Amino acid sequence: MFGIFMESLVIFKLYTGLKFLFLLTLFSWIFLLVKEKDSRVRILLVYAPIIIVILFLFPMSRKTFVAIGLDGETYYRILWTIPMGVIAVYGICRLFEKYKKIGLVVGAALIVLCGSFVYQSGYISKAENLYHIPNTVIKICDRIRPDNPDARVSAVMPPELIHFVRQYDASINMPYGREMLVERWGYYNAVYEAMEKTEVVDMENLLEATRADYCQYIVMHQSKQTDKDPAECGLTLVDEIDGYRIYEDPVTAQTVEGWQKYYEDGE
Amino acid sequence: MGTMMTVWKILGLILWLAAVPFCMGLIIMPCLKKKLRTPGTALVSGYILMFTMLELVGIPVVLLAVYNGFTIFIKCFTPVIILSALLGVWAVRRMAKNGYELNFSMTSAIWDTSLEEKIMWILFVGLVGFQLYMAFTRASFDGDDAYYGVHGVIAQQVDTLYRVNPYTGRSAPLDVRHALALFPIWEAYAGSMSGVHATIVSHSVVPLILIPITYILYFRIGKELFEKRKGLLPVFMILIALWQMFGYVSLFTTETFFLTRTWQGKSFAGNFVIPAVIWIFLSMFDPTKEGDGLGRIKYGEVRRASEVYGRPEEKSKNTGLWLMLACLNFAGGASSSLAILLSCLMTAGFGLLFAFREKSFAVLVKAVLTCVPGGIYVLLYVALTHGILVLPA
Numbered sequence: 001m002f003g004i005f006m007e008s009l010v011i012f013k014l015y016t017g018l019k020f021l022f023l024l025t026l027f028s029w030i031f032l033l034v035k036e037k038d039s040r041v042r043i044l045l046v047y048a049p050i051i052i053v054i055l056f057l058f059p060m061s062r063k064t065f066v067a068i069g070l071d072g073e074t075y076y077r078i079l080w081t082i083p084m085g086v087i088a089v090y091g092i093c094r095l096f097e098k099y100k101k102i103g104l105v106v107g108a109a110l111i112v113l114c115g116s117f118v119y120q121s122g123y124i125s126k127a128e129n130l131y132h133i134p135n136t137v138i139k140i141c142d143r144i145r146p147d148n149p150d151a152r153v154s155a156v157m158p159p160e161l162i163h164f165v166r167q168y169d170a171s172i173n174m175p176y177g178r179e180m181l182v183e184r185w186g187y188y189n190a191v192y193e194a195m196e197k198t199e200v201v202d203m204e205n206l207l208e209a210t211r212a213d214y215c216q217y218i219v220m221h222q223s224k225q226t227d228k229d230p231a232e233c234g235l236t237l238v239d240e241i242d243g244y245r246i247y248e249d250p251v252t253a254q255t256v257e258g259w260q261k262y263y264e265d266g267e
Numbered sequence: 268m269g270t271m272m273t274v275w276k277i278l279g280l281i282l283w284l285a286a287v288p289f290c291m292g293l294i295i296m297p298c299l300k301k302k303l304r305t306p307g308t309a310l311v312s313g314y315i316l317m318f319t320m321l322e323l324v325g326i327p328v329v330l331l332a333v334y335n336g337f338t339i340f341i342k343c344f345t346p347v348i349i350l351s352a353l354l355g356v357w358a359v360r361r362m363a364k365n366g367y368e369l370n371f372s373m374t375s376a377i378w379d380t381s382l383e384e385k386i387m388w389i390l391f392v393g394l395v396g397f398q399l400y401m402a403f404t405r406a407s408f409d410g411d412d413a414y415y416g417v418h419g420v421i422a423q424q425v426d427t428l429y430r431v432n433p434y435t436g437r438s439a440p441l442d443v444r445h446a447l448a449l450f451p452i453w454e455a456y457a458g459s460m461s462g463v464h465a466t467i468v469s470h471s472v473v474p475l476i477l478i479p480i481t482y483i484l485y486f487r488i489g490k491e492l493f494e495k496r497k498g499l500l501p502v503f504m505i506l507i508a509l510w511q512m513f514g515y516v517s518l519f520t521t522e523t524f525f526l527t528r529t530w531q532g533k534s535f536a537g538n539f540v541i542p543a544v545i546w547i548f549l550s551m552f553d554p555t556k557e558g559d560g561l562g563r564i565k566y567g568e569v570r571r572a573s574e575v576y577g578r579p580e581e582k583s584k585n586t587g588l589w590l591m592l593a594c595l596n597f598a599g600g601a602s603s604s605l606a607i608l609l610s611c612l613m614t615a616g617f618g619l620l621f622a623f624r625e626k627s628f629a630v631l632v633k634a635v636l637t638c639v640p641g642g643i644y645v646l647l648y649v650a651l652t653h654g655i656l657v658l659p660a
Contacts, residue, residue, distance in 0.1 A: 014517055014519065015517055015519045015520065016516065016517070017516035017517045019516045021513070021514065021516050022516070038554045039624050040548075040549060040552050040553075040554055040621075040624070041492060041549075041554075043548075043617065043620045043621060043624060044545055044548060044549060044617065047620060048613075048616060048617065048620065051616065068645075068649065069648070069649060069652045069653065070604070070605060070608070074605060076519045077519075077533070077536075077537070077605055077609070078609070079519075080521050080536070080537040080541055080609065081541055081609055081612070081613050083541075083542065083545055084514075084520075085507055085510040085511070085514060085521075085522065086485075086488060086492075086507070086542075086545070088510065089503055089506040089507050089510055090492055090503065092506060093493070093496075093499045093502055093503050093506070096502075097496055097499055100383075100498060100499065100502055101383070103502060104387070104502045104505060104506070107502070107506045107509075108505065108506065108509055111506060111509045111510055111513050112509065112513055114513075115509075115510070115512075115513025115514060115515070115516065116513060116514075116515040116516050117512060117513055117515065118511075118512055118513070118514070118515035118522065118523060118526045118527060119401055119405065119512070119526075120515075121407070121515060121523075121527060123407055123408045123409065123527060124405050124406070124407050124408075124527065125405065125406055125408070126404065126405060126406070127403075127404055127405055127406040127470075127471075128406070130467045130470070130471045131464065131466045131467055131470060131471075132406035132407070132466070132470035132471065133406070133466065152436065154436075162413070163408070163410060163412065163413040164413075166413070166417045166420065166421075166433060166434070166436060167412055167413065167416050167417055167420060167466045168420075168464075168466065169420075169424070170417065170420045170421045170423075170424040170425050170431075170436065171424060171425075171436075172436070173435055173436030173437065174434070174435050174436065175435065176434070176435065177413060177432075177433070177434025177435050178410055178413040178414070178434055179434050181410075182410075
């Protein structure tokens, strides 16, 4: 039980970052605890938050959360029910209610200095298009997309493009996706093993795996090292886009074409 | 030709993401106090109602339709929301005939103020405008898009709902853990009705409507908090907008989700569903007129206080808010199953605390009753995830 409590405490620390913005909320909360007269506000911004924190840290809460089938990794979202922003800002407004302009300046300065600017996140970049995915992905997908709208192609993609391919075109299948990039999920995929687990790709291994998975295309960055030239192994270089080489496997392409013809004849 | 198409697409998006939900929200106006009969409240209520319909119509389709699920969903959902929107317009016209009109106090709260406050409002609008500009022009990478976002693309391009592995594209059994949260399907729907790709809708369009809606909620919360100190409202809004921009203290805060993952259901849970529960409870009960410092107040005093803030017939107009809360406790499921659990727990907990405050057991009973739709959703979720309910393959 104590272990679960400590884990929840760590989650709480990670959530708030235990940074100054949290302290600002804490000071506002203490101020409201002492000064707030409106019982409606006291219930929502003073009593409820402390009850939620206590329940959050209570070991049985976490056990129940997981027992009903919810993902333990999302336990921190219980803390979303505490409106930290509203508590902090309302407290500042009440503290400076007779000196609005000073309150605004002080409040703004405290938030800016204590907080962390969201747009400085390493995950944010200038959008290249309305899809908000790299243009390179769009160009590659457009190049390998099947002409027949009912058909599918399967392509091995480099890890840096994997998240975006099917956000653009669901007719392009992949032998593996994002699930292989999250190590703690512990998935296994033969194509991924052959493509990404060795510094120099063993082409025979790769082709054995991709053919077993019916992948018509293999996309790899030009810097990717292979033990043999893919062209010598029977692959056809169909295009090179922004440093990514697109190889087609004629053997798999012929197999897949055979199925498609079979299904078309069947219809 | 290209420009005309773009204009039509933009108009389509405005229709399905703003006009239709707004008109749907009008349905609830006759059941609200005058101070709440505002255009902003109509839009918020409209989204609550729309997501309620989304879940009511969408869940049976997802569970039962193995093939062409998205086409069937469009055919069922479209008439339902159009009829609801028409009903909303009719309800407001009827309300106007009876002497009750929409309340534009939101705009007057901004324009009937001192120059100093006007400048503050302009500053606030500037901050929100900056956030919208960044949402449109900046791409925010999140791995979950490869899962949730792709479900929307699959709906549009493969016409299947939650029966394809989004990572690989292979056929898969129904993804029961996520199949009840139809937020990506709603985005695909808005896209299909306007001729726009689901990923463009989620990444470039949806933030332009969800960010302002969240601020409407904070505006409404601010109106309640500063009912007696109106001059502080613009200060509150500016600081809230800054808080959202500088709340990136970890990857897990609602503020981080708000501006980097706006289009995901989980962000909607943290930045719409949860603030909406707080707003509804704030709006439902009148502020304390005189307290003893600990918030305790005699029952009779609360009643007298309430008369200050509305006509006698307005006092009983909490029905709309209770109904909205019941819908919200179900609609939250569109974003995630956890959202329902959180909103229901908040409702029950707040209900208990306010029952003490009002010395009224009825408050607790009503709060529990509003959790019933959400409870049914949770039972369905548990039945599906534990294999109790078996579905067609």
